[in-house]
Amino acid sequence: MLKYSRPPFDPEVEAALAALAEQIPAVTPGSIPALRRAPLPVLSDEALLAVGVTRRDVTVRSHQGAELVASVIARSGHTGAGPGIYHIHGGGMIAGERMTGVGQILPWIVEHDAVAVTVEYRLAPEFPDPYPVEDCYAGLVWTAEHAAELGIDPGKLLIAGASAGGGLAAGTALLARDRNGPGLIGQVLMCPxxxxxxxxxxxxxxxxxxxWVRESNRTGWDALLGERRGTDRVSVYAAPARATDLTGLPPAFIDCGSAEVFRDEDVAYATALWHSGVQAELHVWPGGFHGFDMVAPESGIARAAIAARNGWVARTLGARLPDTGGRR
Structure with missing residues (x-):
């Protein structure tokens, strides 16, 4: 097998990586239960209250009639119609829960008086494709249909996700386009x-x-797709990199590290968006490993990455879709 040299890790984040590497070995099918038990970056209700934000839970009817839990997160006393953030959590398609990674979108809620909805989509391998992306799409439809009562301006609805959540966000945006579903002002795909x-x-x-190494990635995709992985029987909604027509999608922000598995597919997706006439902003942070901004948030490249992402969101939320009632 051909061996490649690789870009090195940024020295500042590499120190954080060394502290975690032994605690987070490569994921195999047999270690999925242990991965699900591992601590994840989840904000408690107390942490939300400390910055003036509250959470309440709702029920969303999803694929084949299943009832899912979703959380609505907003500034305390939110009134009127502000921007909406539809958030999809990460976890390799096999782990995580709806509050995982909410810290990444918390500044958007606080600074822009946005209302976020994050859904508890069902996980592989117990619920393989199409369950996860269909659950996510159902949550997006629910959010758009309840925009008025949630205090969301349907012309300012943004979808966001990190890692597996970024892939599911891209797949959900494709479903929304192809089903004439909710209009989206943008998509934030963090190391998708x-x-x-x-x-x-x-x-x-x-x-x-x-x-998140190659074996872990194979484990996640195998759990989602089974024997279909790598064949021509995989939907573009499950693996958006397979899509050949990205016309009509909302503008995208895509970021990743130069030192991670997802780098090349993320760059290729941004390129495919440009080729389809879709505006995209791409950042490849030198020496960043997967999730570096959450593991080492005080590092120089993490601060730069977070600032770039938050800046794009601020500019995007300053615009709005034509008034179509939240539908295309």
């Missing part, structure tokens, strides 16, 4: 998991280096 085919150079470069 987009391609099941395991063919990129970055996959080979980070086979054994980082927090």
């Amino acid at each position: 998991m987009l391609d099941d085919r395991d063919r990129t150079v970055s996959s080979a470069q980070y086979e054994n280096a980082g927090l």
Whole structure:
């Protein structure tokens, strides 16, 4: 097998990586239960209250009539119609819960008086494709249909997700386009998991280096797709990197690290958006491993990455869709 040299980790974040690497080995099918038990970046209700934000839970009817829990997160005393953030959590398609990673979108709620909805989509392998993306789409439809009571301006609805959540956000945006579903003002795809085919150079470069390595990635895709992984029987909604027509999608913000498995597929997706006439902003942070901004938020590249992301969101929320009642 061809061996590749790889871009090094940023020295500042590498120190944080070294402290975690032994605690987070490569994920295998047998270690999925342990991964689900591991602590994840989840904000408690107390932490939300400390910045003037509250959470309440709602029920969303989803794929094949299932009832899912979603959380609505907003500034205390929110009134009127502000921006909406539809958030999809990460976890490799196999782990995580709806509050995982909410810290990444919390500044948008606080600073822009946005209302966020985050859904408890069902996880693989117990619920393989199409359950996760259909659950996410159902949550988006619910959010748009309840925009008035949630205090959301339907012309300012943004979708966001990190890692597997970024891949699901991209797939959900494709479903919204193809089903004439809710209009979206933008999509924030943070180090998104987009391609099941395991063919990129970055996959080979980070086979054994980082927090989410090649074996972990294969485990997640195998759980989601089973024997379909890598074949021509995979939907673009499950693996958006397979989409050949990205016309009509909302503007995208895509970021990742130069030192992670997802680098090449994320760059390719941004390029495909440009080729389809869709505006996209792409950042590849030098030496960043997967999730570096959450693991080492005080590092120089994490501060720069967070500032760039938050700046794009602020500019995007300053615009709005044509008034179509939240539908295309």
